[in-house]
Amino acid sequence: MWFKIAGSIFILFSCTYFGLYLAKQCQNRARHIRQILSCIVSLKGYMTYGAVPLSEGIADCSKGIEGITADFFSDFSKRLQEDYTLTPKGAIIQTLSIYEKKLALNQEDKEVLILFASQLGIMDRIEQEKYLTMIEKRLDFLAGEAARNCDANCKMYRYLGLCSGLLIILMLI
Known part of the structure; x- marks a missing residue:
């Protein structure tokens, strides 16, 4: 009897955790795309108006954000600085x-x-600004799409995790 209760609680918590994990991933995608977009807009300003070298501009563009996206851009900058x-x-x-x-x-x-990085440093400033504006628009579209998917799917993932756990428990009892 106690094993069934303990197993049921374990199944319920694990399924609910998995649903919460999927919802968090959905929210993180929208947040990461917005942070990447912010970095690219900042990089466009550094390259167009500041005429900063590429590796320095990439390192400086992530100063306004925090978390894994800032680490991503600082690592990207370090790779460019270390290996010419x-x-x-x-x-x-x-x-x-x-x-x-x-x-x-x-x-x-x-x-x-990858498309963003493929043309960095190859063109002159004016063409680079146009190219970064194009990437900015594409990322803006992806951020809007991610936000819409997040709104539609986060609640579903949470409830699906809980309900699937309850369904498994009912099937095993």
């Missing part, structure tokens, strides 16, 4: 592989970041 033969695209691919589990980004978000 490494392209920005190569540096961001290496950094994305390290932060893949920490950042809540899907494949499309990662592709936009």
Whole structure:
């Protein structure tokens, strides 16, 4: 009898935890995209008006944010500063592989970041500003999409975790 109760409580807590975890990942994706967008807007200002070198601009653009996204951009900047033969695209691919589990980004978000880094430092300032504006618009669209998905799915994930735990318990009893 006690084993059934203890097992039921364990199943309920684990399923509920999994639902809460999925809801948190959904919220984190929207937050991470907004922070990345903020960094890119700041980088555009540094590159266009400040004429700051790329690695310094990337390091400075993450000063207004905190958390894993700031760590991502500082690591990206360190990779560019340490290895001068490494392209920005190569540096961001290496950094994305390290932060893949920490950042809540899907494949499309990662592709936009790789696209962002692929043209950094190649064009003149005016073309660079236009390119960063295009990336900014794409990330803005993805941030809006992530926020809409978060609004629609977070509550569902929470309830689905709890209800699936209850369903499993009912099936086992």
